[in-house]
Amino acid sequence: MELRAATAQDAAGIALIYNDAVANTTAIWNDVQVDVANRAAWIAERQAQGFPVLVAVEGEAVLGYASYGPWRPHDGYRRTVEHSVYVSTQARGQGLGVTLMEALIAAAKAQGLHVMVAGIDASNAVSIRLHERLGFAQTGLLPQVGMKFGRWLDLAFLQLQLDQAPTPE
DSSP states (O other): OEEEEOOGGGHHHHHHHHHHHHHHOSSSOOOSOOOHHHHHHHHHHHHHTTOOEEEEEETTEEEEEEEEEESSSSGGGTTEEEEEEEEOGGGTTSSHHHHHHHHHHHHHHHTTOOEEEEEEETTOHHHHHHHHHTTOEEEEEEEEEEEETTEEEEEEEEEEEOOOOSSOO
C-alpha cells in the first residue's frame, strides 16, 4: 500500500468510494452520486487552494482518501479546517483510516493550522471512536439537522487542537 497525493487519475477510484458512501451510508449527507469529472475537479480545486488530497493505493486501486478544506469562509476561521476520510468497503477494518488521518493531521500541522474539525453522523460509532483514538474530542451535538434514508440525523462535532499557540499569529 502506498500513501501519496492524489492525481486526476485517482478520480475514478475516489468517485467509487464517494458514491458507495452516498448510496449506502450516512457518512455523506448527499443523495446524488458524482462522476469522475466531478471528483477530478474537486481534487484540482482542493489542491489549487493549498489543501491536501491524500490517497491510499494498492497498484491502481484507490483504497481510501482523505482531505481537508475551509471550516467556514470567513477570515477569522483561516487556521481551522474540516476534514473527511473515506475507506473503500473492501479495505475497512485494516487501520487504513488511522493511517490516512495521521498523514492528514501531519499535513495540517505542517501548514500551521490550529484546529481540525470533524462533522460525523452521531450514530457512526466507528468513526467517532477512530477520531477519539487520534485525540479528537466531541465538542458539540446538533440534533436532527440532517436527513437521509427517511430519518433525521444528528451531527456530532469533534475537534483536534493541532498546536498550543497561546495567541494567533
